[in-house]
Amino acid sequence: MNKNLGTTGLILNEPLLWEKGSKGRTGFSVPESDVDASPLDSELVGDGPDFPDLSEVDVVRHYTRLSTWNFGVDTGMYPLGSCTMKYNPKTNERQARLPGFAGAHPLLPPQLAQGALELMYKLERYLDEVTGMQATSLQPAAGAHGELAGMLLIYAYHKHRGDQRSKIIIPDTAHGTNPASAALCGYRPVPVKSNENGVLSVETIEAVMDAETAGIMVTNPNTIGLFEDHIREICRVIHDKGGLVYCDGANMNAIMGIVDMNEIGIDVLHLNLHKTFSTPHGGGGPGSGPVCVNDKLEPFLPVPRIVEKDGQYNLSEDFPRSIGKLDTFHGHFGVMIKAYSYIMSMGAAGLKKASQLSVLNANYIKERLKSTYHLPHDRPCMHEVVFNDQNLQAYKITTLDVAKRLMDYGFHPPTVYFPLVVPGAIMIEPTETECKQDIDRFIEAMQQIAQEAKEDPELLKSAPHRSKVRRLDETTAARKPCLAN
Amino acid sequence: MKEIHELDLPDDVRYAEDHEWVRSEGSKLVVGISDYAQDQLGDIVFVELPEVGAKLSKGEAFGTVESVKAVSELYMPVGGTIAAINGKLEESPELVNNQPYGQGWMVEVQPGDPKEIDALMTQQAYLEMLKGL
Amino acid sequence: MRYLPHTPQEIDAMLQVIGAGSLDDLFGTIPKSCCCRLDMDLPKALTEWELNEHMDELASRMAVSPEYKVFMGAGSYDHYVPASAQYLTSRSEFVTSYTPYQPEISQGTLQAIYEYQTLATRLMGVEVATASHYDGSTALAESLLMAIRVTGKKKVAVSRLVHPLYRRVVQTYFDPTGYEVVELPFLQNGRTDIQALDSVEDLAAVALQSPNFFGCIEDLTAADKAIHAKQALFVVSFTEPLAYGLLKSPGSLNADIVCGEGQSLGLPRSFGGPGLGMLGSSMKYVRNLPGRLVGRTKDVDGRDGFVLTLATREQHIRREKATSNICTNNSLCATTAAVYMASLGGSGFRRLAQLNHDKAEYLKKELQRAGHAIPFDTPTFNEFVVRFPDGFEDRYQQLLEKKIVAGLPLECHYPELSDHYLLCATETASRTDMDSLVKEVGS
The missing domain is CATH 3.90.1150.10 (Aspartate Aminotransferase, domain 1)
Known part of the structure; x- marks a missing residue:
């Protein structure tokens, strides 16, 4: 055994930002004005925010010291269950920072944004391929947002069929975001217990599934780290009563290239690009939570969707049954670049x-x-x-x-x-x-x-x-x- | 956490299955949570109580009690109208931990049916229930 | 593969400990009927150098500055970002850590977010700000849901001059809830018609954006009176927080909830995301706030430290009764914004805000001088609407070929506003570029 990794070193204290600095300092080079000053109506003018004035060195030392108080994946092993703290490749950071991507305005006309649209279109197809699902939307900004998207899709599906339902089945092993996301769609969670083997049994689901129930939210592999081995039968029970199966894909890292989610009966699942696809967690975000669906739910995906014709990419709003928009623009594009770069590196x-x-x-x-x-x-x-x-x-x-x-x-x-x-x-x-x-x-x-x-x-x-x-x-x-x- | 024999379970109150206690004071009933409940919750950081005047039936939630990492609903051990709430808990929720049967009381109820209290557990019955948990 | 460290010998040794014959055997608990996967059809793996070439090529097909002159804001703004900001927030310890659930080894993130919360409260003029949300639109949707929780009423009013895409997100969030959203029309001066509230009852909240989508600064003082007379919460949204370097903050004008997009605070536009959802309110609503909060406390030795706090509002504890389903914040973006605000300081923020205003005023006046109409006469910050001559659309397309984006056509969001364009000039717009825009759009 090598020496214990943990040791004590020189840790520097650092006060709060406003305990430093001095009025009149600055860490920013404000450009000289090349236009005339133009006063604004004094009724509208305020005092400006009370921020501390710091030099560039003040700011650099402050945040450098703070950073040394953090433990990251780059510091050491981070075996945080359910969070997939895998190594975050550095080349991905380089790609996300390319000026063509980082500097791009989100409302550029599509002909001026072909690179980003192609990347997003292809990433969607790759995620289809990894999960086995038919279509993907990259709009959800995080895992919980992807869950919300999944619930909105299920809600829209039932509504379109004139079959509104009030409940959703959620196993006791679920992440807390599951019931919270379902509640945003007005669904009342029906909790079910896993059996002595730590998985769901078909009988338990049969006992609660009915025509009032919109479907089930399962996590597979589940949060105990086990594969739900009755998943096919469970999906059948849900489908027989007209429900849909949502899968929390937070644990997709275990089954890439091994399980086809569409084939086993999943109707919709979300992925965490910040888990399975190596994008960094950033101290709690930004993440990205694409949602992947089968043919039943594809018409309801968020808009605008990226469409391709003769090698040209475009944004289309022409999906009348869509649930609408989930965030202002296209989702966390900066995160998508990193996931795309990861898939291209891994094959x-x-x-x-x-x-x-x-x-x-x-x-x-x-x-x-x-x-x-x-x-x-x-x-x-x-x-x-x-x-x-x-x-x-x-x-x-x-x-x-x-x-x-x-x-x-x-x-x-x-x-x-x-x-x-x-x-x-x-x-x-x-x-x-x-x-x-x-x-x-x-x-x-x-x-x-x-x-x-x-x-x-x-x-x-x-x-x-x-x-x-x-x-x-x-x-x-x-x-x-x-x-x- | 406390062992059962360490719990303070006074015999001048009645207990409900959800670990609320009730004490008769004149025509009113005073309600709080038991020593067992506060001990299970740990350090209480916030208590949410109903509006005075709210009419609630037995078993209905009248508020929530929060520790750092848990939230529990509070249920009416008897039906009635909320006659007063313990305003001190807003500033000092720790009173529930320190004096669950005294300054940590939560609401005062004007009972709909004064006999309802008789259906609640005595100290002995409650102790037996806790042993079975 | 360089990210996978296992040698064949190590794999064998580990399999032996487990008692499995091969890697495939590890998946023995998955029923055969579920292991139906054929090989995934993905492109061949690239080396790091091939990847660089591929990504450079994709990025080259994007219209960005300095090759293109993009006079477009509309919720995403071009600002200078000091190298130090990007450098500091690239530090691995910030980038590769998780949510600070273990505070003893996450004090860097926690102090940075606490400081962000403080800077955000000072900017918005509120008492408390959350650790951040996904973006401005979801922050608005969450604010309106919060107002519904606080008031117990089920209807909200949103100005038509709130960013059209924000309103669409609100609609998506509200659609399954049964709560109602009514829209407030706008006046000829480019401000919200606040009197339209007279005919609406039982409102949980009224949301305005200021500066609004037309760039016009709303009369928040009048709105405050009208909205509070209705016993509704006053929600102010924003897309350009730099404006509050110059303008009175919404909180100081009695807004109950202030929310918006913080991309301007040092974040790259990055084709629209990740951004920074900012949200704050007065302390009396703190237990109804959605999302994470960091608080200050002490450790067992009495040293100052920070923790995630008031977590009982959140989904991992309160589950279906949580104030939101949100789990992450956009932590790294909030940290970047804090570095940016700290770099500018109060004095720098003020100067930069004034400069933005001056640049946009210059462009506005020059366009006016060239004969173009400025249809709304309300004061603006760094964006404004101009009405170009009928049929300007063709000219707009020609300008794209000349690598000039002459603002955002408003017709797709406001059908009644054909030939109206929303233009933006920040500190990055040089006088020369603005002069050439004026020349190119013709008269």
Whole structure:
């Protein structure tokens, strides 16, 4: 075992922006005016915003110091379950910054925007191909926005058929965004439980599916990291009663080139370009959540849609059944460029290999840690594995303590306390871009932490010890919110 | 979290299955949440209460109580009209943690049927229920 | 493949630990009937150098400055961005981190967003601002839904001078809810006809945009009185936040909710996204706000620190009863905006805003001098409407070939406004370029 990755170095403090600077400084070179000054009606004029005046050096040091307090994928392994924190290729950043893309006005006439339109058109076709679906819209700005798009499509489908429905089936393993997105369409969530194997059984769905139910929102592979092996039958039950199947494709990283979503009965799914397709998370966005549909839902996709004729690309509003627009312009084009660049770099074989290796890494961790941490569902997993803190309860050590202690070892903690169906869940998603040595190091850290739990539990309860700040008082933050200076 | 024997469960109040308590005070009933409930929730950061005058039936939600990472609905243990709310909780929600049966009370109800309170659990019955959880 | 680190030997060693014979065996739990995938038909993988060539070629087929002179704003603005802003927000630690759910190792993002929230409140003149939304249109839709939650009423009014594409997004969000959107007409001076409110009852909110889609600065003082007399919330939307460097902020004019697009604050136009949805209100509505919030607190040793807070409003806790389904914010965009605002400072922001106004006024006056009509006489910021001669459309097309985009034709959004064009001039428009535009459009 190499030395522990985590260590302490020189961390510089940095005050808030407005505690720095001096009136009259500037970090911006305002152009000289080449036109006459033109005063504005004084009734309309305000004082201007109260921003601090800083020099360029002030600003550069400020944000450089702040950045060093963050942990990113480029810092180290980030096995955050459900979030697919894979490596974000640097060439993608270069492509997104090309002046032709970065400087493009979104309302340019199509003949002056052929490069962007071609890229978007082709990315849509590639995502069709990866999922097996018939058509894709890139407009949704994030995963939850893609879910909302999916729900709006289902709503529009039923409405068009004059068959409005009031409920939607949502398994207990779902992301919280699922019921929230459904609620925006007025659907009342009908929760269903997964069975003792951690998946949905056909009987459970049969028992709740009826003519009042618009469909089901499933996550497959699900949030316990398992493939829903009855998915075909479940889709049949839903379809027989006139419902539609929405699939949360957040976990697509496990099954590229392996499962055809259209073939197994999915009507609509969203993808997270910031998960499966390697675009960075940016500290919480921007993401991009394209929505892919089969032939039943294609007429309802958002407009404008990109159409191609004789190698010329155009924007068309001519889809009368469309749900409309989801954001001001075309969605997060800057993110799409990165996903396109990733697919072009990987090719079909590379994407399939990525899925295989993500599943390999997760199963390897599962096998090596299951004698140390409790594994509620001991069966082959997909790209993520869910343990819990049951084996540590004797020492009054919780999942949170393990997570915080992992930081001292130089790892970002896994997702904790999700999915809700596994109390004290520790959800590990290594992704395919972690190499065996780093995974071994992570496993050894987890084992050592379990040992520490027995021998020196206080070490865990007071962790982390090596970060810029230690555990924070979230209670006071919520009781007496201080949200701006 | 507290072990069952560590819980403070006074015998001058009645308990509901959703862990609210009710105390008779003159013609009115005072409602709060039990020591068990506040302990399960952890540090309470916000309490949302109904308007005075609201008419609510037994089992209907009358508000929510929030900790940092959870929200729970509060249910009427008896039906009636909200006669008063505990305004102090807006500034000091921690009163629910510190004095669940005292300054941490939530609403005062003018009951529709004063006998409804008799259907609620006694301290002993509530304790038995908690043991079964 | 350079992103996949496994050697064949390592794969074998790992398979052995798992007890699987091959990579395919790992998928044994997927029923055969679901493993029906034929090979994906995708282009052959490119090397990094081939990819550069391919992407350069695509990007070359885009009309951008300096080759093209684009006098178009309409929700997306051309501003100078200091190299430092792009450089700082390219730092891996900001770019490759997730949502700051583990605050001890996310203080960089958290402090940056807290500072963004503060700068945003000062810019909009409100007490609290969220950590950001997708863009201006979704921020408006969420603001109106918020007003419905706050007031318990089910109808909103939106000015026709709110960006037409924002209104379409609002329509998409509202369509399945059963809530009603009524549109307020505009007057001949290019401002919203606020008196049209007289005939509408039971409004949760009234939304105006200022400067509005025609570039005109709305009379927010009059709107405040009329809207609050109706017991509706006063929502002000914007597409060009730089305007508040010069104008009174909507919050200072009693707007209850202020929302809009922050692309102007240091973000590339990037064919329309990602942008920055800004949203703020007074503190009394804080528990009804959609989206993330960062708050200041202390750690166990008493050091200052920041955390995500008031999360019980959000979907991962309140699920179907959440104030929104939003999960992400556009964090990196908000950070960029904060770097940009900090770089300009209060003094710089003011000067830049004045310069934008002066440039647009110059172009407006020169076009007027050349005989073109300025149909709306209300003061504007850096955009305005001009009426070109009948049949200008052909000339517009010819100018495109000369690499000039002479504004946005308004007819597609306002059928009654044929030959009306929305033009924009920011600090990037030189006098020479504006003079040549005036010359080229003819008289």
